[in-house]
Amino acid sequence: xxxxxxGWIGWAVVDIVGRLVILAGxxxxxxxxxxxxxxxxxxxxxxxxxxxxxxxxxxxxEALAQRxxxxxxxxxxxxSATWLVAAFFLLISVPLGVLIGQLYHEPExxxxxxxxxxxxxxxxxADIMTGxxxxxxxxxxxxxxxxxxxxxGIALSIALGLLGFGLxxxxxxxxxxxVVRALVLQWRIGIxxxxxxxxxxxxxxxxxxxxxxxxxxxxxxxxxxxxxxxGALYGVTALGHVNMAMRLIEPIRGAFLASGxxxxxxxFAAVQHDAPLLRQRADxxxxxxxxxxxxxxxxxxxxxxxxxxxxxxxxxxxxxxIAMLLGIGSAxxxxxxxxxxxxxxxxRAEYSxxxxxxxxxxxxxxxxxxxxxxxxxxxxxRVVGDAVQAACAVSFAPRSLAWPRLQRLRALIPAxxxxxxxxxxxxxxxxxxxxxxxxPALIISIGLGLLVYLALLFVFARADFKSLRDLVPxxxxxxxxxx
Numbered sequence: 001x002x003x004x005x006x007g008w009i010g011w012a013v014v015d016i017v018g019r020l021v022i023l024a025g026x027x028x029x030x031x032x033x034x035x036x037x038x039x040x041x042x043x044x045x046x047x048x049x050x051x052x053x054x055x056x057x058x059x060x061x062e063a064l065a066q067r068x069x070x071x072x073x074x075x076x077x078x079x080s081a082t083w084l085v086a087a088f089f090l091l092i093s094v095p096l097g098v099l100i101g102q103l104y105h106e107p108e109x110x111x112x113x114x115x116x117x118x119x120x121x122x123x124x125x126a127d128i129m130t131g132x133x134x135x136x137x138x139x140x141x142x143x144x145x146x147x148x149x150x151x152x153g154i155a156l157s158i159a160l161g162l163l164g165f166g167l168x169x170x171x172x173x174x175x176x177x178x179v180v181r182a183l184v185l186q187w188r189i190g191i192x193x194x195x196x197x198x199x200x201x202x203x204x205x206x207x208x209x210x211x212x213x214x215x216x217x218x219x220x221x222x223x224x225x226x227x228x229x230x231g232a233l234y235g236v237t238a239l240g241h242v243n244m245a246m247r248l249i250e251p252i253r254g255a256f257l258a259s260g261x262x263x264x265x266x267x268f269a270a271v272q273h274d275a276p277l278l279r280q281r282a283d284x285x286x287x288x289x290x291x292x293x294x295x296x297x298x299x300x301x302x303x304x305x306x307x308x309x310x311x312x313x314x315x316x317x318x319x320x321x322i323a324m325l326l327g328i329g330s331a332x333x334x335x336x337x338x339x340x341x342x343x344x345x346x347x348r349a350e351y352s353x354x355x356x357x358x359x360x361x362x363x364x365x366x367x368x369x370x371x372x373x374x375x376x377x378x379x380x381x382r383v384v385g386d387a388v389q390a391a392c393a394v395s396f397a398p399r400s401l402a403w404p405r406l407q408r409l410r411a412l413i414p415a416x417x418x419x420x421x422x423x424x425x426x427x428x429x430x431x432x433x434x435x436x437x438x439x440p441a442l443i444i445s446i447g448l449g450l451l452v453y454l455a456l457l458f459v460f461a462r463a464d465f466k467s468l469r470d471l472v473p474x475x476x477x478x479x480x481x482x483x
Contacts, residue, residue: 020252024311026154027247030170031312033161036240041106042170043243044231047224048096049116049174051217052089056082056120057127058216062344064131065265072193075132077202080195082124086117093117104236112171119175122182128193129185139263141188146255149181218356222385225364230378233371242378244316245323248308249300253330256293257337264289264341275401282342283411284467290335290415291457291464297334298423299449301327303442305430310438318375325379329386331419333359335412336393348398355392362388414464418456422449 030039060078064070097113100106126145133142153176160169186192231239264285271277300307301324308320340352363385370377394412397403426449433441457465 022150022154023247023251026158026173027244027311028313029158029161030166031244031316034166034170036237036244036316038167038170039240039243040231040236040238041104041108041112042167043227043239044100044104044106044236045109045112045116045171046174047227048093048100048113049119051220051224052086052093052117053120053123054216054220056085056089056124061127061131061134062349064128065134066344067135070132070135071201073196073198074201075128076193076196077198078131079125079128079193080197081202082128083121083195084197086120086124089120090114090117104231106236108167112168115168116171116175119178122179126178126182126185129182129189132191133185133189134265136189138189139259142185143259145181145185145188148184149177149179152180153177214353214356218353218360222356222360222363225360226367226381229364229367233367234375234378238318238375238378241316241319241375242322244308244312244319245326245379248304248311248323249297249326249330252296252300253326253334256296256330256334260289260293260334260338261341261344264338265344268342268344278342279401279403279407282339283407286335286338286408287411287414287464288468289338290412291461291468293334294331294415294419295422295449295453297327297331298419299426299446299453301325301331302423302426302449303430303445305427306433306438306442306445310442321376322379325376325383329379329383332383332416333386333389335415336390339393339397339408343398343401351392351396351398354396355389358392359385359389414461418453418460421456422453425449425452 060082064075064078067074093114093116094110097110100113101109130142133139154173156176157169157173160172163169165172227239227242230242264282267281267285268278271281304320304324304327308316308323312319337352340349340355343349343351363381366384367377367381370380373380390412394405394408397408426445429448430441430445433444436444454465457468
C-alpha cells in the first residue's frame with residue numbers, strides 16, 4: 001500500500017510541477033503579446049464557462065466515485081445528462097454573450113463565449129471518466145491525462161498566438177486543454193461508455209449529486225462573483241491584473257485541491273464505517289499534508305516579487321500584492337479542506353457546502369467593505385474568505401464522528417505556525433539578492449525556503465519531521481559478502 005501511495009504522490013507531483021512549468025511559459029508568452037485589458041476580457045468569458053462546467057460535470061464525479069458498486073448503466077446515464085446540460089448552455093451562450101458584451105462594452109465577448117462553451121462536452125466527459133478513475137483508484141491515469149492535456153493544449157494555443165490569434169489563442173487555451181485531457185483520459189481508462197438516458201439510474205445519485213453540485217457551485221460562484229465585483233469596482237484592466245495573479249496561484253491551488261481530495265477520499269472511504277479509525281487517518285493525513293501545502297503557498301507568496309515580473313515582464317506590478325495574498329489564503333484553506341474529504345467519505349457533504357457559501361459571503365463583504373483601500377482589498381477579500389472556510393472546517397463535523405475541534409486544530413497549527421516564519425525570512429532575504437539577475441535570485445530564494453522550513457520542522461516539530469521523512473523511499477543496497 002505504501003508503494004502504491006508513493007506512486008500516486010509521485011505522479012501528482014509530476015502533474016503539479018509540469019503544469020506549473022507549462023503555465024509559467026504560457027503566461028510569459030501571452031503577457032508579452034497581450035494587455036491587461038485583453039486578460040480581463042478573457043476572464044469574463046472563462047468565468048461564465050467555468051460556472052456552466054460545474055452544472056455539466058460536478059453533480060456526477062463525486063457521486064460516481066463515492067458509489068460502493070459502479071454499474072455501466074449508471075455511468076452511461078450520467079454521461080447522457082452531461083451532454084444534455086452542455087447542449088443547453090451552448091444554446092444560451094449566444095444571447096448571453098451579446099448581453100455580457102453590451103454590459104461591459106466589449107463586443108468581442110459575443111463571439112468568444114459560444115466557441116468557449118464547446119469545451120463543455122469534453123469537460124463533462126472528463127468529469128465522468130475522472131469519477132470512474134477515482135472509483136478504480138487509477139489516480140496515475142488522471143494525473144497523466146491532465147499533464148498531457150496541458151502540454152498539448154497550451155502548445156497549440158501558443159502556436160495560435162504566434163500566428164496572430166492573440167485573444168482567441170488565450171481563450172482557446174482552456175478549450176484545447178479540456179479536449180486533449182478528455183481524449184487522453186478516455187484512452188488511458190480504456191472503457192467506452194455510450195450516453196443512455198435513464199431517469200431511474202440518475203435518481204439513485206440524486207442526494208449526493210445535489211450536494212456535490214452545490215459545493216462546487218459555491219466555490220465557482222465565489223470566483224464568478226469575485227471577478228464581477230472586481231470588474232464593477234475597478235474596471236476590466238484591474239480584472240486583467242487579477243487574472244494574471246490567479247494564473248500563477250490558481251493552477252497550483254487547483255492541483256493541490258483535486259489531488260489532495262482524491263487521495264484522501266480513497267483512504268477515508270475504506271474506513272467510512274469505523275469512526276475512530278477514520279478520525280485517526282484524517283489527523284495523520286491532514287497534518288502531513290499541511291506541512292507540504294502551507295509552506296508551498298507561503299513560499300510562493302514570499303517569492304512573488306521576483307516570480308511575477310520574471311514571468312509576466314514589465315507593466316504587471318499591480319498584480320504582485322494580489323498574488324501574494326492569494327498564496328497566503330491558499331495556505332490557510334487547502335489543508336483544512338481535507339477535513340471535508342473525510343466527511344465526504346461518510347456522505348456528509350453538507351458541511352463543505354456550508355463552508356463554501358460562508359467563504360463566498362466573507363469574500364464579497366470584505367471586497368466591498370474595504371474597497372476604499374484600493375486594489376489591495378482584492379487580495380485581502382480572498383484571504384478572509386479562505387479563513388472563513390478554514391474556521392468552518394475546524395468548527396463543524398458530524399456528531400456521529402465525535403471529532404473534537406481541538407483535535408482538528410492541532411493537526412493544522414504546526415504548519416500554520418512554521419510556514420509564516422519561513423515566508424518572512426525568504427521575503428526579507430530578497431533585499432540582499434536585489435543586485436542579482438531574477439533567475440538566480442529565485443533559485444536561491446526557493447532553496448533557502450526549503451532549507452529553512454526543514455530546519456524549523458526538525459527543531460520545533462520533530463515528530464512531524466520524522467513522519468514526513470519516513471514517506472521518502474530509501475533504496476537499500478543489499479549486503480554483499482566476499483568469497
